[in-house]
Amino acid sequence: MEKIKIAVAGNPNVGKSTLFNVITGTNQHVGNYPGVTVERKEGKIEFKGYELSITDLPGIYSMNAFSPEEVVSRNFIAQEKPDVIINIVDASNLEKNLYLTLQILEMKVPVVLFLNMTDKAEKRGYAIDVEKLSFEVETPVVKGIAREKKGINDLLDKCVEIFEKKPETANVPYSERVNKYISEIKSILLSENPELAKDWRAIRFIEGSDIDRNALSAPTLEKIDGVIKELVSFTGHKIHSMIMVQERYALIKNVVRKSSVAEKKMDDSISGKIDRIVLHPVFSMPVFLFTLFVLFQAVFMIGEPLEELFADFFDSLGGFIGSFWAEGSESIIRDLIVEGIIGGVGGVLVFAPYIFLVFIAISILEDTGYLARVAVIMDKWMSKIGLSGKSFMPMILGFGCTVPAVMGARIIENKFERLATIMVTPFMSCGARLPVYLLLISAFIPLKFQALTLLSIYLIGVAFAIILAKILRLTVFKGEENPLIIELPAYSKPSIRSIWILTWSRGKHFLEKAGTLILFASIVLWVLNTFPKADTDLFPGVTEQEAAMIQAEHSFSGRIGKGLEPAFEIMGGDWKIASAFLASLTAKELFISQISILFAMDADEAEEEEGSLLLQQKFKESYSLATAIAIILFILLAAPCIATFAAVKIETNSWFWPTVQYVGMTAIAYIAAIIGYLIFS
């Protein structure tokens, strides 16, 4: 089947994702563009004997390569050369949208304009004559309403027609004098590298986007700068970017005037009224905190029973598969399948409900238009520590579970702010760390200080997050400050269909990527805990728990724990603590089960009240208050769990950042634990 490569481009908030979802349905794939954390969405459908391969480019305002999204879009169009570009524009907002359209047309690629939300435009007393618009921009125009699936077939028909007939691309009629300079720069580029001799590249020089400067030799640049200087003195503009901006808006005004049928009316609709409360100097915070509270509650209240359900399922699956082996004939294979593989895969899947719920919550916030307001409300506070206003939400989610919090950081556009947020989010103490705190606090802290201690632990985590964010933004993530300018889209009712599609494809992406990594890690850990096998025959009459303890001590991880003992003696710990720490590097809650095995207790029992009291007793006998403080600090600050590692790997699209985070946090935790020990001993 012949393939047609289509890209969908457009401003943010014009219904681009809706259009993409309507065309491709659930048949889509979410990934990342190489090297950047920009989401890449693709889908395939069959249409009239062709295979349409559709890429949803990120929402952008221009092709000036101001943001990673713009770089990705520009490179996609310039390098991957799609057969057709669907440029979706908001019919009620034509002037602003056509700016990007002109920049796409400058690239001399086949375009079809999709005039979306014509209903909304008409409501605002604004109508566009499609034929006149098409004539003015020399480009096919299709009108429709993506949300109601209107005009979609016409649009795809047009794409096929363009592919088959390959009509001439539009000519953007800038003024003669600017055209003269564009040609001049183009001929200079031609002499250097024919590949670069394109109208749009010449225009970027006039605009002052310095994207191509590195690719050129100094004499060529000098020549180009000479031409621009001439142009500037000719037009008398202070900023030479202004030349193209004015050219474009003059053209756009002309196009809009000639193709509009009715005049646009100003409307201060419901959005304005909602904003008066939502962005109110006093009420904005309570409204935001309340929304966040509801969101948080919903995610973790719905998520928890689902997580348990998943966990129970994998437990019984393990039990069921394990029962294939007759009593007494348990082999290594059985242990590998039941404990290594099913335990490992289960370990990923129990996170799935949270991931999906967080994606649903984010999609709702995005779709309703509230997310843009959140960025505005929190910007004043978060910018002080070098983060985005949008960083607040993922960080709060981190108090529940770090994995969805890291995934949630993708709402932050600025690359450096997003990376910094991802790096510090694990310091927000997640739910899995709580049992460890509770155990140690009840063992060592007098009742009246227990709540205060717990609160302090959380605050120490937050303090570390704040300090590290600030340091990171002042050093490695020093990217240029993106001055805040955010469009606040009109509030709208979220579409369940698009929320579901987006959630499903994002969630699937996580499970596929994280699944393999976590499976691998679980098998490695299983090996470390299982081998070498201790010969329990040497200890006749031991109980099952004692046998487990002997095995734990004998295994690789027990030996590593012993090897690490000197490192933990400095904080009053021993090899048991070292070994439990090692286990906690996979998942924090494993600290308790590992240490209870090492105290020859039943790991499951330790979670019950009686077992917990016994464990507290053992702790009090073996360790001091100062050691307990050191353990708490280590659990709070050390490397995140394996699932978080996988999430960070997926979200940063690199091995480097999760590794730096893993090692760096562990180093910080170790130092903090020693300091904590020294203060309290």
Added chain:
Amino acid sequence: MKSLVHMNPGDSGVIDLIDTGMRLYNRLASMGISDGTEIVVVLNKRNGPVVIDVDGNRFAVGRGMAEKIFFKEKKSGKDQNCCCG
């Protein structure tokens, strides 16, 4: 000339000068904000971003940015029945 940070909710004006680098200038232009654009100030609270209305579209502009956008003063919010703010 008055910069955007010094405008009150309800004020409107025509942009006279955007005193910024080229990248930012292009960025604003692509969002429909450039010399000669008419804007209405919706919200301007101390320290917070300034919320403006440009041709029916709302934008939140950080204060650093707002300091660099200058207006020819036109009319104040008190003289007209402005619906915003």
